[in-house]
Amino acid sequence: MPDLATFQLAFATAMCGTRTRGTLEGQPGFAVYRNTTPVALAETLRANYPVVGELLGDALFVETAFAFARHHPASDPVLLGYGPAFPAFLAAQPWIADLPYLPDVAAIERLRTEAHMAADASALGLADLAGLGTEHWPALRLRPHPATRIAWLQTPALTIWRAHHETPGFETLSPEWRAEGVLVTRPSGILEVHALDAPMHRMIFGLRLGETAGEAAAATASTYPEADIASAFAALVNAGALARPASLERN
Amino acid sequence: MTPTAGLGFKPCHFDEALAEPAAGLWFEVHPENYMVDGGPRLAMLRALREARPLSFHGVGLSLAGAAEPDRVHLARLKKLVDEYKPMFVSEHLAWSREGTTCFPDLLPFPRTLEALLRVARNIDIVQHALGRQIMIENPSLYVALDGHDFSETDFLRQLAKKTGCRLLVDVNNVVVSANNLGFDPYLYLDALPVDAIGEIHLAGHRPDPEHGDALLIDSHDSPVSEQVWALYDDLLDRTGPVPTLIERDGNLPSFAELMVERERAAALMRTPRQQVRYA
Numbered sequence: 154m155p156d157l158a159t160f161q162l163a164f165a166t167a168m169c170g171t172r173t174r175g176t177l178e179g180q181p182g183f184a185v186y187r188n189t190t191p192v193a194l195a196e197t198l199r200a201n202y203p204v205v206g207e208l209l210g211d212a213l214f215v216e217t218a219f220a221f222a223r224h225h226p227a228s229d230p231v232l233l234g235y236g237p238a239f240p241a242f243l244a245a246q247p248w249i250a251d252l253p254y255l256p257d258v259a260a261i262e263r264l265r266t267e268a269h270m271a272a273d274a275s276a277l278g279l280a281d282l283a284g285l286g287t288e289h290w291p292a293l294r295l296r297p298h299p300a301t302r303i304a305w306l307q308t309p310a311l312t313i314w315r316a317h318h319e320t321p322g323f324e325t326l327s328p329e330w331r332a333e334g335v336l337v338t339r340p341s342g343i344l345e346v347h348a349l350d351a352p353m354h355r356m357i358f359g360l361r362l363g364e365t366a367g368e369a370a371a372a373t374a375s376t377y378p379e380a381d382i383a384s385a386f387a388a389l390v391n392a393g394a395l396a397r398p399a400s401l402e403r404n
Numbered sequence: 405m406t407p408t409a410g411l412g413f414k415p416c417h418f419d420e421a422l423a424e425p426a427a428g429l430w431f432e433v434h435p436e437n438y439m440v441d442g443g444p445r446l447a448m449l450r451a452l453r454e455a456r457p458l459s460f461h462g463v464g465l466s467l468a469g470a471a472e473p474d475r476v477h478l479a480r481l482k483k484l485v486d487e488y489k490p491m492f493v494s495e496h497l498a499w500s501r502e503g504t505t506c507f508p509d510l511l512p513f514p515r516t517l518e519a520l521l522r523v524a525r526n527i528d529i530v531q532h533a534l535g536r537q538i539m540i541e542n543p544s545l546y547v548a549l550d551g552h553d554f555s556e557t558d559f560l561r562q563l564a565k566k567t568g569c570r571l572l573v574d575v576n577n578v579v580v581s582a583n584n585l586g587f588d589p590y591l592y593l594d595a596l597p598v599d600a601i602g603e604i605h606l607a608g609h610r611p612d613p614e615h616g617d618a619l620l621i622d623s624h625d626s627p628v629s630e631q632v633w634a635l636y637d638d639l640l641d642r643t644g645p646v647p648t649l650i651e652r653d654g655n656l657p658s659f660a661e662l663m664v665e666r667e668r669a670a671a672l673m674r675t676p677r678q679q680v681r682y683a
Contacts, residue, residue, distance in 0.1 A: 180547045186546060
C-alpha cells in the first residue's frame with residue numbers, strides 16, 4: 154500500500170485527468186469526485202460574478218468557469234474570495250472581441266466581492282467635518298474606508314453592469330462608449346456602487362496614497378481646473394468612501 | 405437551554421431563524437463561510453449567536469491528509485471559535501488539500517495504520533490549538549479503495565480513543581456509503597462506540613442521474629429519507645437523545661418546511677426509549 158501522501162497525489166492526479174479505466178477511475182463513483190470540484194468552483198464564480206453569468210448565458214459561462222477552474226484551482230478552503238483572476242481570464246478568451254466590456258463588468262463584480270468581505274470601520278460623514286473648523290480640513294489625513302474600492306475602466310461597464318444588476322434579463326442598451334469610474338462602498342453594511350468622475354477618482358486616489366485633504370484637493374484642482382473640488386469631496390464623503398479618523402471618533 | 409434538534413443555517417432564512425421561538429433550536433454553520441475581515445456576514449453570525457447556540461462544522465482542515473492542518477486556516481478557525489464560542493466544533497474524516505491545491509470536496513483515503521496515526525496527530529493539533537474537543541464526521545463514500553487496515557467504525561473508534569475527540573454520526577452518509585459500497589447500515593451503526601457520539605446529522609440524498617440507485621449522491625437537496633429516519637430512530641435507542649441537525653443545501657424549501665423536519669427529529673429525541681443500551 155502506498156503511503157498516504159503518495160495516495161493523495163495519485164488520487165488528485167486521477168481526479169484532474171480524464172482516464173476512465175483503472176481500479177479507481179473505472180468505478181462509476183469516481184465521476185462524483187471528478188465533478189464535485191469544478192462544479193463547486195463554477196458555482197462560486199457564478200455567485201461572485203452574477204452579471205457576467207447573465208451576459209454570457211448559462212452554457213458559455215459554465216464552459217468558461219470550468220476552464221478557469223482547471224487553470225486556477227483553489228488554493229484556500231475559504232472560497233468566498235475565489236476567482237480574483239477571472240476578469241483577466243475573460244479578457245484572454247478568443248471570443249472577447251464580441252464582448253469587449255465583459256472584463257470590466259467582471260472587475261466591478263470583483264470589487265463588490267472584496268468590499269463585501271472587508272473589515273468594519275466607521276465611515277466619515279459630513280457631520281463629522283462640520284464639528285471641525287474648515288481651517289483644519291486641509292491638514293486632515295483621510296483614508297478610504299476598508300471596504301472602499303475604486304477602478305477607472307476604459308469601457309462603459311458601470312452603465313452595463315447597473316442595467317443588468319437592477320433589471321436582470323435586461324437586453325437593450327446602447328451606452329455611450331466612454332471610460333467610466335466606479336466606486337464601491339459599504340458605509341452601513343450594505344454595498345453601494347457609485348459612479349466616479351475623474352476629479353473624484355484623482356482625489357480619492359491621492360488620499361489612498363497618503364496625501365492630506367489639502368494636497369489631494371490642490372492636485373485635483375491643478376489637473377482638472379474646471380472641477381468643483383468641494384462637490385467632489387462632498388460626493389466622496391456622502392458615498393461613505395472615507396473612514397472616520399480616530400481623532401474624530403464620536404464619544 | 406438544552407439543545408435538541410438544530411438546523412443548518414441558510415442566510416436567506418435569517419429573519420425567520422431569529423424570530424423562531426422553538427425550544428432547543430440551534431444552528432450549524434460552516435466556519436469557512438465567515439472567515440472574512442468584517443461586513444454583513446459576520447454581522448449576521450453575531451446576531452445569530454446572540455439568539456441561539458451555534459455549532460461550527462468545518463470543511464477545510466483536511467484532517468485525513470498526510471500534511472498537518474494549514475496553520476493559517478487553523479488560526480482563522482481559532483479566531484472565530486474564540487469569538488463566537490460555538491457549543492460544538494466538528495470536521496470530517498476526509499482530506500481536501502494536496503500540495504497547494506484545495507478541493508472543495510471531502511475525499512477518501514485507505515484507512516491504514518499510517519493514516520490513523522496521521523489523522524490522530526492532526527486532530528491533536530487542532531484540539532490543542534483550539535483548546536477544546538472536536539467531533540469527527542463519517543464521510544459519504546463513492547468508490548471502493550484497496551488497502552484498508554481498519555473498518556471505518558474501528559478507525560473512528562481508535563481516533564476517539566487516541567485523541568479524546570467525539571464522533572458526529574451522519575446517518576445519511578451511512579446510508580449513502582452502505583448503498584454505494586455494499587454494506588449493512590444497521591451493522592455499521594451498531595459497531596460505532598455509542599459513548600463517543602456527540603452529534604447526529606440527518607440529510608437527503610438522490611440517485612445518480614446516470615447510474616440510478618446503484619450510486620447515491622449525498623446531495624442535501626431533498627428531505628430526509630424514510631430509511632434515514634428509521635436508522636436514526638434505531639440509533640437513538642442506543643444513544644439516548646443526542647443533538648441532531650437537519651442539513652439542507654440544495655432545492656431549499658421554506659424555513660417552515662425545514663422546521664417540520666426538525667420537529668420530527670426533536671419528537672424522536674423526546675420519545676421514551678425502552679432501554680438505552682451502551683456498547
